[in-house]
Amino acid sequence: MPHVYYKMGRFGLSLLRHISSFPSSRTCCLHQRVFPGFQSCYKSTIPVHTCQQRRGVSTALRHQMQDLSGPEQRLLDKLYEGLISGQRASLAESITLVETQHPRKKELAQVLLQKVLAYRREQESHNGGKPVAFRVGLSGPPGAGKSSFIEVVGKMLTGRGHKVSVLAVDPSSCTTGGSLMGDKTRMTELSRDMNAFIRPSPTSGTLGGVTRTTNEAIVLCEGAGYDIVLVETVGVGQSEFAVADMVDMFVLLIPPAGGDELQGIKRGIIERADLVVVTKSDGDLVVPARRIQTEYTSALKLLRRQSKSWNPKVVRASSHSGEGIPEVWAKMELYRDAMLANGELQGRRRAQQKVWMWNLIQENVLYHFQNHPGVRDALPHLEDRVTKGAVSPGLAADLLLKAFSSPSSSS
């Protein structure tokens, strides 16, 4: 029988060992349900029987379904039926469920997601194994013209018979409660369109949390029949990298400005762009837009290629005049077809799933580490000693990990 070996460093092991000793935590409850015997198998190399593991996953789900009370079961049935029949209210309510911080509702959300994932897998199998929706990430500095662009492209696509959903990731709402993407009403026309669904960014939580719920919201939108999912973020902090990791195609929107206004655009994110759109290419801005197009075309040539089947392109468009908008979409379709034809798009999604899982693990593990009583006691003193140079960071980390993994301190 094939074995899967999970090799972990000391750090990972002691963290996992500790998490598994949290009987009340959701992580623990899920881990123990998903991997029965989890606690007993974390030695330096852990053999896990693949089929046992698979059985564990379905058992976990079955347990969770059996655990549901009557009202919970009815709520999930209502949401699921409403969602897959394309009701916007059910989609909105389902996304609210995945955004919740309430531990029990979080579990319900996972049951709903599993059902929707199973439904989507079925649809994909009818579609020759190909994804049923196209996920596009859009990022750019504040004022680049993102919402104007999404409004015009979105309207064009619903006019062509597509169902378009727009999800936002606003990093500022996580830290300050404010909003970089503007409190103004955005995409007014698209929000009235019955074939469009617009969901603003959650207004609280960590970026990791928002990223997680956005990933889950994408799955729900696809389950509700939206074949184009646009994920918008402002080009600040790490949010654009997070978005680039959850979509099939990443598009960078750049205004036709130079110098300081473009300083904020990170080289790292340009490398991730599959398409660069120079916005506002109309009137007096056509000339600077052309110049920026030339500059970015040269810059992209120097960057490492991300894909075997696609060379990133730089195009110009105006949301005000509509010029270049159909051409931008045509490029996106070209990209999608090329990536689908050789399986790269599917491969990218598979890799993203793994990244997503590890991000969640890291976030959870760190949370438990930071909230462990032994760690909390020792941390201020050790941080102080490290900053004064009295204790090396390595020794401090070892001491904290010891505090974390010691059985007496975890009780």
Ligand SMILES: Nc1nc2c(ncn2[C@@H]2O[C@H](COP(=O)(O)OP(=O)(O)OP(=O)(O)O)[C@@H](O)[C@H]2O)c(=O)[nH]1
């Ligand atoms: N000339 C011109 N102006 C545009 C175009 N698109 C957007 N603008 C203007 O640029 C400004 C910012 O546009 P938005 O679409 O709100 O930009 P955004 O990137 O969504 O902005 P934030 O929500 O602040 O991140 C507005 O004043 C728009 O009218 C365009 O195609 N041409």
